[in-house]
Every structure is written in C-alpha cells, then in structure tokens.
Amino acid sequence: MSTETTTRPQGSRLDMYFKLSERGSNVSREVRGGFVTFFTMVYIVVLNPIILSGIQDGSGDFIGGTGDLNHSKLLVAVGTAFVAGIMSILMGLVANFPISLAAGLGINGLIAAAVVAHAATEKITFADMMGLVVIEGVIILVLVLTGFRTAVFRAIPRPLKVAISVGIGLFIAYIGIIDAGFARPPMNGTVPSELGIGGSLDGWPTVVFVVGVLLMAVLVIRKVKGAILIGIIVATALAMIFEALFHIGARVYKDGTLTNPEAWALSVPQWPSHPTNTPDFGILGQFSLLGSFEKLGIVTAAMFVFTLLLADFFDTMGTIVAIGAEAGLLDEEGNPPRTDRILVVDSIAAAAGGAGGISSNTSYVESASGVGEGARTGLASVVTGVLFLLATFLAPVFAIVPSEAAAPALVIVGFLMMQQVTGIDWRDMEVAIPAFLTIVLMPFTYNITVGMGAGFIAWVVIKIAKGHARRIHPLLWVIAAAFVIFFAKAPIESLLLG
Numbered sequence: 280m281s282t283e284t285t286t287r288p289q290g291s292r293l294d295m296y297f298k299l300s301e302r303g304s305n306v307s308r309e310v311r312g313g314f315v316t317f318f319t320m321v322y323i324v325v326l327n328p329i330i331l332s333g334i335q336d337g338s339g340d341f342i343g344g345t346g347d348l349n350h351s352k353l354l355v356a357v358g359t360a361f362v363a364g365i366m367s368i369l370m371g372l373v374a375n376f377p378i379s380l381a382a383g384l385g386i387n388g389l390i391a392a393a394v395v396a397h398a399a400t401e402k403i404t405f406a407d408m409m410g411l412v413v414i415e416g417v418i419i420l421v422l423v424l425t426g427f428r429t430a431v432f433r434a435i436p437r438p439l440k441v442a443i444s445v446g447i448g449l450f451i452a453y454i455g456i457i458d459a460g461f462a463r464p465p466m467n468g469t470v471p472s473e474l475g476i477g478g479s480l481d482g483w484p485t486v487v488f489v490v491g492v493l494l495m496a497v498l499v500i501r502k503v504k505g506a507i508l509i510g511i512i513v514a515t516a517l518a519m520i521f522e523a524l525f526h527i528g529a530r531v532y533k534d535g536t537l538t539n540p541e542a543w544a545l546s547v548p549q550w551p552s553h554p555t556n557t558p559d560f561g562i563l564g565q566f567s568l569l570g571s572f573e574k575l576g577i578v579t580a581a582m583f584v585f586t587l588l589l590a591d592f593f594d595t596m597g598t599i600v601a602i603g604a605e606a607g608l609l610d611e612e613g614n615p616p617r618t619d620r621i622l623v624v625d626s627i628a629a630a631a632g633g634a635g636g637i638s639s640n641t642s643y644v645e646s647a648s649g650v651g652e653g654a655r656t657g658l659a660s661v662v663t664g665v666l667f668l669l670a671t672f673l674a675p676v677f678a679i680v681p682s683e684a685a686a687p688a689l690v691i692v693g694f695l696m697m698q699q700v701t702g703i704d705w706r707d708m709e710v711a712i713p714a715f716l717t718i719v720l721m722p723f724t725y726n727i728t729v730g731m732g733a734g735f736i737a738w739v740v741i742k743i744a745k746g747h748a749r750r751i752h753p754l755l756w757v758i759a760a761a762f763v764i765f766f767a768k769a770p771i772e773s774l775l776l777g
Contacts, residue, residue, distance in 0.1 A: 297656040297657055299658070302608070304654070308653035309655070309659045310658075310662050311508050311652050312650065312655075312662075313654065313660065313666070314649075314666070315508045316377075316663045317662070317666040319511075320643050322458075322545060323384070324677065324678070327638065330387045331387055331637070332351040333348070337397070342355055343355060343565065344565060354561055356674055357674070360670040361558070363382065363640065366624065366627070367661070369628075370628075372657060373623070373624050374624050374657060376617065376621050378598070378646040378660060379649075379664065380628045380640045381640055382639070382640055383591070386412075387638040389586065390408045390409075397574070401574040401575055404570065405636070406567040407570030408571060409633045409638075410571060411583055411587065411633070412638065413634055416639065418584070420623065420630065422626075426619075429619050430754060431592075431754050433612065434758075438704070439735070441714070442703060442713070443597045444699050445696065445700045445703070446717050446720075447598065447727060448601065448693045448696025449697060450725075450727065451644050451689045452692075455686035455687065455693065458544060458683075458685075458686045458689075459687075460476075460485060461480070465477070476541065482542070483525060483541075484543050487517050487521065491513070491514035495507055495690075507691065507692070511684055511687075514685075519549060522543075522549050528542050528547060529542055529543050544681070544683065546678045546680070548679050548680070548684070551679070554673060555672055558671040566634055582772045585765075591625075594727045598642045599615055599642060605692070605695060605696050606654070651688070651691065709741055709742070709745055709747075713738040728765075731762075732766065735755065736763065738751075739756065
C-alpha cells in the first residue's frame with residue numbers, strides 16, 4: 280500500500296476532477312490545447328475594440344463612456360480579455376468541456392450597427408444596447424434552468440447534428456482563409472471573394488499563411504505532438520522575420536479604400552516597446568438595463584433582443600455539437616456530457632458580456648483548434664482562460680501573433696471536422712437536402728445560425744411533404760417557427776410598427 284501511495288502521480292486529483300485518463304488525455308495535451316485555442320482566439324482582444332470603439336453613440340462618447348478613442352479601445356480590449364478569461368475558466372471548472380468563450384463576432388457587429396442607426400435620432404448609447412444583451416442572457420439562462428434549452432438541444436435529429444459539425448468545419452476553414460487574406464472581396468465587387476489580390480497571391484503575410492498551412496498539414500499527417508501549436512509558433516516567428524526585414528506594417532484604409540492590401544490584416548508581428556500595460560477595468564458595469572426600451576420603444580427593443588436570443592441560442596448549440604464531435608465526446612444521440620452545465624455557463628457568459636460592457640460572450644468555434652491539438656477536458660479551457668487574464672497585463676505581447684499565423688490552425692481543424700461528412704446518408708434525400716443546406720449556408724452567409732435555421736425549416740417542410748409530419752419532434756415545430764420569424768424579422772417589425 281505504501282508503494283502505491285508513493286508512486287501515485289501528483290496530478291491524480293487533477294486527473295480525477297477533469298477525468299483526464301477517462302477521456303484519454305493528460306495534462307500536457309490539455310495545456311497545449313489551451314494554448315492553441317488561446318492563440319486562435321486572441322485576435323478578439325484586438326478586433327472587438329476596432330468594431331465597437333470607432334463609433335460615437337447618442338451621448339457623443341465612444342464605448343466606455345469616453346471621448347478619447349484610444350482610451351476607449353484600451354478599455355474594450357482589457358474588458359474583452361477579462362470577461363473571456365473568467366468565463367472560459369468557469370466553463371472548464373463547472374462543465375469540464377474543452378470550449379472557451381469570448382465576445383461573439385456578429386453580435387458585436389449588430390450592436391455597433393444599432394448604435395449607428397439610432398444614435399442621431401433616439402440618442403441611443405452603448406450602455407443602452409448592453410442592457411439588452413444582459414436581458415437576452417438572463418432569458419437564455421431561464422430557458423436553460425427550466426430545461427427548455429436542453430430539451431431543444433436533444434430534439435435536434437442526429438443527421439442535422441452531424442451536418443452542423445461539418446458545416447462549422449467548413450465555416451471555420453473559410454474564416455481562416457478570409458482572415459489570412461488568401462481569399463478576399465475583390466476591388467470591383469463582381470464576386471463575393473477571389474484569390475488573394477486581383478486573382479493572384481501577393482505579399483509576405485500570404486507566404487506566412489501558406490507556410491503555416493503546409494507545415495501544420497505535414498506535422499498532423501506525421502502525428503507530431505503539438506503539431507498545431509508548433510505551426511503557430513513557427514509561422515509567428517517567420518512573420519516577425521519578414522516584418523523586421525521588409526517593414527510591411529498593418530493594412531490602412533483611407534477614405535474607405537484599402538491602400539496597402541498586401542500588409543498584415545490586423546496586428547503587426549513585432550516585439551512591442553512596452554510589452555506590459557496596467558489594465559483599466561473602467562468599462563465593467565457600464566450598461567443600462569431598460570434604456571433601450573425607453574428610447575427605441577418596446578417593439579423595436581424586443582425584436583433586437585429576439586435576434587440576439589436566437590443567434591446566441593443556436594450558435595452555441597452548433598458549436599457545442601461540433602466541438603464534442605471532434606473530441607469524440609458525444610453520446611449515441613449526438614449529445615455532449617454535462618450539456619446542461621455547458622449551456623448554463625454559456626448563458627451566464629452572454630449576460631456577463633453585456634454587464635461587462637463588451638458585448639455578449641459566447642462559446643467559440645475556434646476551440647476546435649485546441650481539440651485538434653488533443654484537448655478533451657475543461658482543463659484546456661482553464662488554461663485558455665488564464666492566458667486571457669494574463670492578456671489584460673500583456674496585451675501588447677499577445678498581439679504579436681498576426682491572424683496570418685493563427686489562421687492556418689482553423690483551416691487544418693476545418694478539414695478534420697469535415698471528415699464527419701461520411702456520417703450523413705446522402706442517398707436519403709429526406710435527410711440529405713436539409714443537411715446540405717445546413718452545411719453550405721454557414722460559410723456562404725458567414726453565419727452559423729442561418730445555416731441551422733435553413734436546415735431546421737427544410738427538415739420540417741420535407742417531412743410534411745413526405746407525409747411524415749407525425750415523426751417531427753414537437754419542439755422542432757417551435758424551432759422552425761422561430762426561425763421563420765428570424766428570417767422575416769425586418770418585415771415583421773415594420774408591420775408591427777405600422
């Protein structure tokens with residue numbers, strides 16, 4: 280007995296808490312996975328301030344209640360990293376699932392657009408819009424605690440769950456390709472996107488991306504441990520060398536026109552003169568719970584909450600299914616372990632993002648990159664969360680990694696997730712058409728929710744047409760109806776407002 284005690288690993292409590300051995304993982308794999316997830320998500324610390332901070336609200340201030348744009352960006356960056364860190368750690372500790380959270384792209388764009396649309400007339404402020412985000416998060420939390428959200432999750436047919444995973448794989452690969460500038464909208468606007476610049480690859484950042492993809496592919500094929508993390512590190516080092524040699528700089532827009540498309544897309548890979556910063560948490564708590572209802576009216580504010588609600592509700596479901604499938608954690612019905620806990624934390628994150636003044640936080644599909652590196656438990660999420668908290672002090676250091684060096688991870692992981700496409704019976708048209716619409720519309724519309732909505736509606740319509748209406752789960756009728764409202768929200772809002 281004494282021998283067994285002395286040889287027991289020191290990390291046995293960690294192993295038992297996170298079920299490392301049970302899920303075929305270990306501490307080193309989880310740490311690597313956490314690092315990879317962080318490096319593929321950290322762009323949000325740079326991007327969220329760009330999306331939110333460049334707009335003055337109805338009070339004449341930028342987000343954060345400041346008239347100083349640079350100070351506003353710093354506030355949003357610190358708040359973004361802080362809330363992402365806390366919620367990712369909470370996800371790891373409570374739900375033990377390898378998924379991390381941060382401010383949701385798309386939702387922050389909706390908020391910025393709403394402020395622009397209503398700032399001049401209704402004097403809407405960012406605090407007013409953040410209040411709607413808090414309300415939306417609380418509603419989702421209630422739906423989880425009452426069991427409704429979990430019931431909806433379990434009501435989704437397995438073929439659609441597989442299609443969601445495949446569609447998200449294609450979607451994140453597309454995100455990687457676009458973020459790296461390998462494909463981008465053309466200058467003349469004749470097609471949605473084209474190869475590189477004017478149909479040709481140009482610029483050293485593109486070289487970094489291509490090298491990163493090929494290196495990761497080779498390492499993954501050769502089953503090298505840490506393949507994705509090694510790829511990100513090597514690509515970042517190569518980017519720093521190119522920047523030091525050629526002084527490429529960041530892309531610059533002048534009068535709405537991109538003047539140097541061959542430059543770095545988001546952050547310049549060079550060592551900062553001041554690698555540390557003192558975090559200012561002044562943005563936390565800047566929200567007005569009922570301000571939007573008073574200024575916009577009940578109907579307009581309620582429709583905005585409904586839009587946020589549906590996006591958060593189903594984006595998270597799709598992401599959880601995709602991550603769980605890639606990690607091999609789904610049961611026979613396609614459900615991940617501790618689904619209720621995952622959804623509770625995600626719901627709290629939505630409200631926390633609004634209360635933090637930095638937009639709704641949601642589960643990030645980029646977490647698939649960490650799973651691709653071997654993460655299988657919540658320990659990886661804890662690692663990612665700790666790194667986000669460190670980013671509040673070391674934001675300039677983490678900004679070294681350009682999107683061109685992190686994007687290859689999304690492409691490779693997208694490929695790994697696409698392999699699940701064989702789980703769909705393409706010979707069964709009743710299943711194949713809804714699955715196809717789910718898969719293609721996610722990248723084509725740059726929106727997970729749209730793909731899921733099209734798949735659900737098509738599933739119900741085809742079942743009815745085939746005379747199989749009785750086979751439709753009752754909750755699927757509700758989901759399909761909700762998505763009809765979602766797709767037609769503009770004319771419905773106009774009708775209600777007269």
